[in-house]
Amino acid sequence: MHRPLAAAGIDVRMIAQQSETRLAKLGVACGSLLASVAGSADVLITDMCTAGPLLAVWPAFVRERPVVIRLRADPWQTDDNERRRSRLSRLRPNGRRALRFFYERADALVPVSDFLAQRIRDETGIDGPKIETIREPIDLERFAPVADRAAIKEKLGLNYEHILCIAFNFHYEDKVRGLEHFLPVLHALVEKHRDVAVAIAGDGPLHGGFLRDNERWLKHPRLIATGFVAGVEQIYQCSDVCAHFSFFDAAPRALVEAWACGLPVIVNDHPALTENLRDNEIGCVIDGVSDEALEVFERVIYSPELRAKMGANARAFAEKHHRRDHIGEQYRRLFERLLARGS
Structure with missing residues (x-):
C-alpha cells in the first residue's frame, strides 16, 4: 500500500487506532497530538473515527495540512454501544455534533464500504467528492488457500471432516447479539x-459474558469457542466455509480474510x-433461524463443487x-488531488 505513495514522493503521517480499550485510545490520542504538532508530513490520515480521539488531528487543521479521516467502523453505532456498556460513558455528552464538526473540516x-459512505451522508448531510x-487492503500472501488443510487441523486440534469457522471480535453488544441470535441454527447443524x-x-471484553449466557448451546462438543487464535488465517485455511452474523458492522474484515x-x-x-x-x-445470505437457513449451511458444506466454485x-x-x-494507488490519487488543491 505504501509503495505507490513513496514512488510519488508523498510524505504521509498515519494516526492509527489498533486497540479498543479506553486507555489505549487515550494514549494514542495524546501521542498523536504531539506527532501532529511536531510532524511535517504532507498529509495526515487517521482512522480514529470517534470524537475524543479525533482531537489528535486538531493541530493539522490549524496548520492547514490536508486531513483525511478513514472510517473502518460506524462511529454513531460505536458511540451508542459504548454508552450502553459503561455508566461513565452515559455521562459524557453525545458525540454526534462533535463528529459532524470534525467531518465537515476534514479534507476527505x-x-x-459504500454502506459507511451512505451512513456519513445520512448522519451529517455531507455529500459529493x-x-x-x-476498501481495506489485505495481505494476500498471508491470507491464501493452502494445500495441506489436514496439517492445520491437527495443529489447532480441530480434527473434523467439515469445519464452519467464525472469526469474531467481542467488543460491541449489537455485534454479539447477532452471533447469539444464530447460535440455535449452528447448534442444530452440529446436532444433525x-x-x-x-x-x-x-x-474481547464481551467474550466471557457470551460464554456464560450461551452455555446451553456452547456445551455441545462440536460447537467450539476457541478464544483468541494466534495466526487467525489458519482458522480459515482449515475450514470449508466461513459464517459471520452481526447486527453491528460497517465492513467486516473477517469476510475479506475468508474470501x-x-x-x-x-x-x-x-x-x-x-x-x-x-x-x-x-457466499449466501440467510434471513433468520429457520429450516431454510439450516438447508443453506448443508448445501454449501456438502457440495464440494459449489464450495470450490464460490x-x-x-x-x-x-x-x-x-x-x-x-x-495504495487509490490513496495516491486522492492525496495528489488534495495537495494540488492546496498548492
Missing part, C-alpha cells in the same frame, strides 16, 4: 451432522454484510478489490 472522508470509498464442527475464534483464503461466506441479511456478497457466487470466485474478488498496491 474515506469510508471502507469529499466522500470516497476505498456428526462430521461437522463450528469453530468460533475470537476474544482471500478461498472460502465462501454465509451471513445474515445486514446491508454492511451483503454489500459485496453476490448470492451463490461468493471459493475461487471469492479469492478472485479479494485479489481484484483488496490488493495492497491497488488500494
Whole structure:
C-alpha cells in the first residue's frame, strides 16, 4: 500500500487506532497530538473515527495540512454501544455534533464500504467528492488457500471432516447479539451432522459474558469457542466455509480474510454484510433461524463443487478489490488531488 505513495514522493503521517480499550485510545490520542504538532508530513490520515480521539488531528487543521479521516467502523453505532456498556460513558455528552464538526473540516472522508459512505451522508448531510470509498487492503500472501488443510487441523486440534469457522471480535453488544441470535441454527447443524464442527475464534471484553449466557448451546462438543487464535488465517485455511452474523458492522474484515483464503461466506441479511456478497457466487445470505437457513449451511458444506466454485470466485474478488498496491494507488490519487488543491 505504501509503495505507490513513496514512488510519488508523498510524505504521509498515519494516526492509527489498533486497540479498543479506553486507555489505549487515550494514549494514542495524546501521542498523536504531539506527532501532529511536531510532524511535517504532507498529509495526515487517521482512522480514529470517534470524537475524543479525533482531537489528535486538531493541530493539522490549524496548520492547514490536508486531513483525511478513514472510517473502518460506524462511529454513531460505536458511540451508542459504548454508552450502553459503561455508566461513565452515559455521562459524557453525545458525540454526534462533535463528529459532524470534525467531518465537515476534514479534507476527505474515506469510508471502507459504500454502506459507511451512505451512513456519513445520512448522519451529517455531507455529500459529493469529499466522500470516497476505498476498501481495506489485505495481505494476500498471508491470507491464501493452502494445500495441506489436514496439517492445520491437527495443529489447532480441530480434527473434523467439515469445519464452519467464525472469526469474531467481542467488543460491541449489537455485534454479539447477532452471533447469539444464530447460535440455535449452528447448534442444530452440529446436532444433525456428526462430521461437522463450528469453530468460533475470537476474544474481547464481551467474550466471557457470551460464554456464560450461551452455555446451553456452547456445551455441545462440536460447537467450539476457541478464544483468541494466534495466526487467525489458519482458522480459515482449515475450514470449508466461513459464517459471520452481526447486527453491528460497517465492513467486516473477517469476510475479506475468508474470501482471500478461498472460502465462501454465509451471513445474515445486514446491508454492511451483503454489500459485496453476490448470492451463490461468493457466499449466501440467510434471513433468520429457520429450516431454510439450516438447508443453506448443508448445501454449501456438502457440495464440494459449489464450495470450490464460490471459493475461487471469492479469492478472485479479494485479489481484484483488496490488493495492497491497488488500494495504495487509490490513496495516491486522492492525496495528489488534495495537495494540488492546496498548492
